[in-house]
Amino acid sequence: MGSIGGYIFRTTFGAFLVVLVSLTLLIWVTQALRDLDIVTNQGQTLLVFVGITGLIVPLLVLVIAPIALVIAVVHTLNKLSSDSELIVMNAAGMPPWRMARPFLMVAAVVAVLVGVISVYLAPQGLRMLRHWITEVRTDLVTNIVQPGRFMTIENGLTFHIRERRPNGLLAGILVDDRRNPAERVTIIAEEGEIIKHNGGSFLVLENGSIQRLEAKRTDPNIVMFDRYAFDLSQFGGAPATFNYSVRERYLWELLAPAADDPVYRAQPGHFRSELHDRIMAPLYPFAFALIAFAFLGAPRTTRQSRAWSMMAVIGGVAGLRLIGFASTVFGVQVPIMIGLQYVALLATIVLCSMAISRGLIIEPPASLVRMGDAITDYVQRHTARLAGVRT
Numbered sequence: 001m002g003s004i005g006g007y008i009f010r011t012t013f014g015a016f017l018v019v020l021v022s023l024t025l026l027i028w029v030t031q032a033l034r035d036l037d038i039v040t041n042q043g044q045t046l047l048v049f050v051g052i053t054g055l056i057v058p059l060l061v062l063v064i065a066p067i068a069l070v071i072a073v074v075h076t077l078n079k080l081s082s083d084s085e086l087i088v089m090n091a092a093g094m095p096p097w098r099m100a101r102p103f104l105m106v107a108a109v110v111a112v113l114v115g116v117i118s119v120y121l122a123p124q125g126l127r128m129l130r131h132w133i134t135e136v137r138t139d140l141v142t143n144i145v146q147p148g149r150f151m152t153i154e155n156g157l158t159f160h161i162r163e164r165r166p167n168g169l170l171a172g173i174l175v176d177d178r179r180n181p182a183e184r185v186t187i188i189a190e191e192g193e194i195i196k197h198n199g200g201s202f203l204v205l206e207n208g209s210i211q212r213l214e215a216k217r218t219d220p221n222i223v224m225f226d227r228y229a230f231d232l233s234q235f236g237g238a239p240a241t242f243n244y245s246v247r248e249r250y251l252w253e254l255l256a257p258a259a260d261d262p263v264y265r266a267q268p269g270h271f272r273s274e275l276h277d278r279i280m281a282p283l284y285p286f287a288f289a290l291i292a293f294a295f296l297g298a299p300r301t302t303r304q305s306r307a308w309s310m311m312a313v314i315g316g317v318a319g320l321r322l323i324g325f326a327s328t329v330f331g332v333q334v335p336i337m338i339g340l341q342y343v344a345l346l347a348t349i350v351l352c353s354m355a356i357s358r359g360l361i362i363e364p365p366a367s368l369v370r371m372g373d374a375i376t377d378y379v380q381r382h383t384a385r386l387a388g389v390r391t
Helices: 002-035 046-054 057-082 085-091 096-138 140-144 251-255 262-266 268-296 307-330 335-358 366-390
Strands: 150-154 157-164 170-177 183-197 200-214 221-231
Touching: 002 046, 002 057, 002 096, 046 096, 057 085, 057 096, 057 268, 057 307, 096 251, 096 268, 096 335, 170 200, 183 221, 251 268, 262 268, 268 307, 268 335, 307 335
Parallel strands: none
Antiparallel strands: 150 157, 157 170, 170 183, 183 200, 200 221
């Protein structure tokens, strides 16, 4: 690669990592806050909360990585231009493709990362997330054992525990059962513990009383007990069965879905669109890197503004990705629309490659530049006038 290529590769890859980590953490925090009830309402630890919400990180990286690559390439090219390094390399006779090679190598690394995530890590993370959240939300034993709180397990059934001792015993237990309109049952016990036996869960209470108050009576019937077992298995529900969604399928499951798969039989178009979107995902980093280099990779004088080129890069990347999204969405109903993203991607790569090979400096039309300059001058004059009036 050479010292120059290595320098460009390290600068670009370092910027890519910084942008990727920063954006991923930022978006992860906003997404994680939506599941904060896992800690506040479900009685789980902070470690469980971080583990569950962390499973969406591969999916976030899948979306953010190509964008982070574009930002890194633009940052490096602007740095090389501001330090006049692009002009020096061009004057030394370095071919455009040799300058573009380090950026394409970074794009290759990003493509491998996106490919691995798309094929396996993202679906696996979504599957684990569904299993874990389902397990947490149906773990009624964990919900019950929250000292000092009144927990409503289902409509008309409330538990309260004063404290949980280090040896696992529960103290100060109250169970209020109003599920039967004709009778209200209140159980009070000094101590108790949760025991799992033969696949069932039981709250074994000691030294307490059961108060039964019928609807037409004013005085309850009180029964004292030394030991009483309250069945919790009835609230746990049956083991969950999962029909994985299209996003939760591995690539090979999209390539050859089972003929009797109920999800595939109901949504064959979604399988087709998702498959092609997964195949295209590793190719976008190359296209994005070529777009950025085609507009910003050629050396420019100080009079040639790079602002227009940066806007063109943003527009080109956004337009290409928008075509991909539209192709995936409309391809569910119209299969031929899936080919639109292939055509757009191929055309982008060919046109950008031609521009790079010829060393073209892509500039906007002169009329558009003059219009932009006029608008800028007008805004500056208007701002200066307002500043003068305020002073």
